[in-house]
Amino acid sequence: MEISVRDVIRDFSAYVPGKSIEEIRQTYGLKRIIKLASNENALGVSPLVQEVLARRISDVFRYARAASPRLCQKLAEKLRVLPEQIVVGNGSDEIIDLLLRVVPTPGRDNVVMFRPSFSMYELQAKLCGVDIRKVPLEADFHFSFAKMKEQIDENTRLVFVTSPDNPSGYACLACALADFAASLPPKCLLVVDQAYVDFCEPCCDFDMVRFLEKSENIVILRTFSKAYGLAGLRLGYGIMPPMLAEYLLRVKLPFSVNLLAEEAGLAALDDEEFLQKSLSLCKQERTRVSERLRELGAAVFPSQANFCMFRPSVAAKRVNEELLLRGVIIRPLLSGYDLGEYLRVTFGTVEENDFFLHCCEEIFHG
Numbered sequence: 001m002e003i004s005v006r007d008v009i010r011d012f013s014a015y016v017p018g019k020s021i022e023e024i025r026q027t028y029g030l031k032r033i034i035k036l037a038s039n040e041n042a043l044g045v046s047p048l049v050q051e052v053l054a055r056r057i058s059d060v061f062r063y064a065r066a067a068s069p070r071l072c073q074k075l076a077e078k079l080r081v082l083p084e085q086i087v088v089g090n091g092s093d094e095i096i097d098l099l100l101r102v103v104p105t106p107g108r109d110n111v112v113m114f115r116p117s118f119s120m121y122e123l124q125a126k127l128c129g130v131d132i133r134k135v136p137l138e139a140d141f142h143f144s145f146a147k148m149k150e151q152i153d154e155n156t157r158l159v160f161v162t163s164p165d166n167p168s169g170y171a172c173l174a175c176a177l178a179d180f181a182a183s184l185p186p187k188c189l190l191v192v193d194q195a196y197v198d199f200c201e202p203c204c205d206f207d208m209v210r211f212l213e214k215s216e217n218i219v220i221l222r223t224f225s226k227a228y229g230l231a232g233l234r235l236g237y238g239i240m241p242p243m244l245a246e247y248l249l250r251v252k253l254p255f256s257v258n259l260l261a262e263e264a265g266l267a268a269l270d271d272e273e274f275l276q277k278s279l280s281l282c283k284q285e286r287t288r289v290s291e292r293l294r295e296l297g298a299a300v301f302p303s304q305a306n307f308c309m310f311r312p313s314v315a316a317k318r319v320n321e322e323l324l325l326r327g328v329i330i331r332p333l334l335s336g337y338d339l340g341e342y343l344r345v346t347f348g349t350v351e352e353n354d355f356f357l358h359c360c361e362e363i364f365h366g
């Protein structure tokens, strides 16, 4: 029997994630693997979150409450917005998917994004049958809003910007993004993906939240996957106008955020000590790893995130393969980003970074 599916599905290629520890352990027969590929938290999971998860495990025979109202309330207080402005999702990926399914009309409307950018925007737009327009980043990976404006017309419904950006680590000032939002046509929303904003220095110059009050066309995406160390539990959220939040909640699968994820999110917000430790380790290692890579002859892009992008003096493909042989997984940027000369490394613990840098020394000069 021939399985009949939509045309878009027949030549759809799945999201390519970073390689897993298990995969590399099996392929290379190694005992010790260091994973610096997916921008996960170097310190793992907060001890407070672990305690709460262990305590609540016996409750998982129950359904969670739809729309995670306790977490919305707590986030709203912390961010000084209304709970009605928050939509919690199964990772911020789910919010990206919801926005693309709810806002643009397939066959008529378009969405605009930079090239390269986080591949989820394009993948879900394609699935929805929404026209995609891409604007190249500048040579130094900065944003040109003038070029972006050239692609925006009266049918543009969503403009995606990642700040701090992945994979470059570049962050755009919040006031510049707010000015750009103000210049957009009436029905166009600016979606600012701030998955890495906690790592910015100083964070207040880049955090978009304070501009929500004045601007009615801004959506901010946040996640618990990075600074809060909950990537595997899947928890993220969007902050948006209440009317849009209501539309998203109409179609969101009611229990996409599971009971443990909500509990973990609540506990993670209480563990300020773990967050501060994670952020200060990242900032310390960002400076140290970037400087050392430069000393070793790589071109390193200044980063405001928990990773950096670099162009090694020898072929990136070889560097990646040699690192894998030594048990270090980083992110080659050919697939998904089309940046074959570049690599992205997440900042790990001091020991992990020391080992990574030691390997780089061998590979670059070997």
Ligand SMILES: *Cc1c(COP(=O)(O)O)cnc(C)c1O
Pocket (backbone or CB within 6 Å): 039, 090, 091, 092, 093, 094, 118, 162, 166, 193, 195, 222, 223, 224, 225, 226, 231, 234, 235, 236
């Ligand atoms: C990691 C990341 C996210 C977070 O995705 P989750 O679904 O919340 O895990 C979102 N946007 C970008 C650009 C990212 O790099």
